Amino acid sequence: MKAAILAGETASMRPSQQLSARIFLSICAIFVASRTLLLVSLKVAVAYLSPKSHLQGVAGLLCHWDCIWYLSVADIGYTQKEIVQGAFAQTNFCFSPLLPVVMRLLGYLFHGNILYVGLAFTNACFLAALVYVYRYARLLNFDHRVALLSVALICLLPQSIAFSALLSEGPFLLLLAMAIYHARRGDYLVSGIAAALLSATRSNGVLFIVFALVMVIRQGGFRGLLAPWRTPERFVPLVFAPLGMFVFWAYCFAVTGDAFAQVSAEEHGWNWHFYPVWENVAAMLRVDGQPRYAAIAALSTLACSFVLLREGLYEEFAFCCATIALILSGSGVVSIFRYWIVLFPIWVVVARMLSPRPVPLVVAIISTVVLAGVFLCALALRSPLSL
């Protein structure tokens, strides 16, 4: 059965995948407890470390860094006006459209403040994503304990407050989990739609095509890849995945004459230039401070991703490697953990590996919580470490 699921063949819903009220409540409890813990810790950190910080109130605590850009897109739409930030002049074309479009739509529907509806939306997405993570773990035949541990681990990862903030991490995690879960179950249309929305949430979402491509090859071999008319349904996620990005490109082209306005904005405003991965990683490791930490975190995540191979999750492994390689090829890598917390298959297999080993499990949880605390302090101090 597991082999069939790993090969992505259609699987009927088994009892283990069905979500009972008790399980849903357990996931909700983990969600609420982790969010409360993070918010209270952040509040305390702000009170002690930076009492005059603008991070006041729940909304203030959850609206930091790129939040202001999403608010600007949701509020006034994309604009070519540049805003000077540090050494660069930046525009909001750098930010993908799905989150701000939904914020604007929900704000219009509920006549609410777009910040509050945005926060409600990202948190709802995160909760739904946790449900998908649980179901995904169960789909892989991992037991209930491993599935719940995966959920808890994702909730406690350093910088996991980003899932509840007004940032794209929450929706991205949900859509990625949906796309992978439904692809593995053989619901190719749902997977394709989720993948299309994924590439409209963040540009690196388009890398889902790597997952879909490996899945097509594993299911039908290279002969199947070269004869797509035999099982065209398997190609739906592959063809649908870039659609969200193409829609954004078309919009950018219509408005600015530059379909790649996002890339232009990144290059001009965020000093983001592409280099070979090995050159970039070597450069990051040479520099003290944040770039070095970011490189170490990326390489550690890459090391963890090899556990995916042990579980036979080649599609997930290819997707995670492609994501890490893409991000590490950019010269503007600033976040230490935020890019990697959405790579949930890695955290699921890490949970599976740790689950039967109490001592490493406790050590891992304590380390994670301590690191998460360090990042919250950095956020309270507005240190770039928390980017």
Added chain:
Amino acid sequence: MTSTASIRWALFACLLILGCGQVAAYVFFRTQSVDFIARNHDATAEEYSHFHRLTLPARLRFGSGKSDMQYLGDGWHLPESDGVWSSGRDASVELDLQGPMTGVVLRLGVSLYGSPKSPNNRLRLSVNGKTVAWLPIAGQESGIDVPIPHDLINRGTLHLQLHVDHCESPLRERTGSDPRRLGVMLEWIDILRLDGNGATDAVSSLEKAK
């Protein structure tokens, strides 16, 4: 043909059309797109230079707080106290000159980014799309004269393109802590009239004018 087979073929046809459409759209976007930020910077500088025509001889100074910064088109970082660095291999300056043209001399106060990787970095200067000089500059130098013949000056409009062979971040090359990519540092430009004998106005006249 069974209905299942028909559906499969229909789905395949739809996916094929969608896939080909994406490839075609990508090719179209790739060939038709122009960097909108670069275009906006150039257009803004062009407009400014059109409304602020220069009377020769003229000296433009670049750096923070200097009004001549607005003659700069695309490809520049934010200004520093003593000049402005280009952010890529290409950067532009838009000038509009007043009066009858017999040709001009551009005197450039520039220095190039240099590192052990690129000890012989070069600057190529183009005016209105035509290369007028390849300047091998090592380190800090100033006062490089580049004569611009009359036929290159289009009704007083000068679109200067500064291109460097090598542009990199000192942080990446371990020559400094600046994470920005640096190409050429522009401090000032003198624009002098080229007289009938190919000589320029005296620099002193420029100083007096200032």
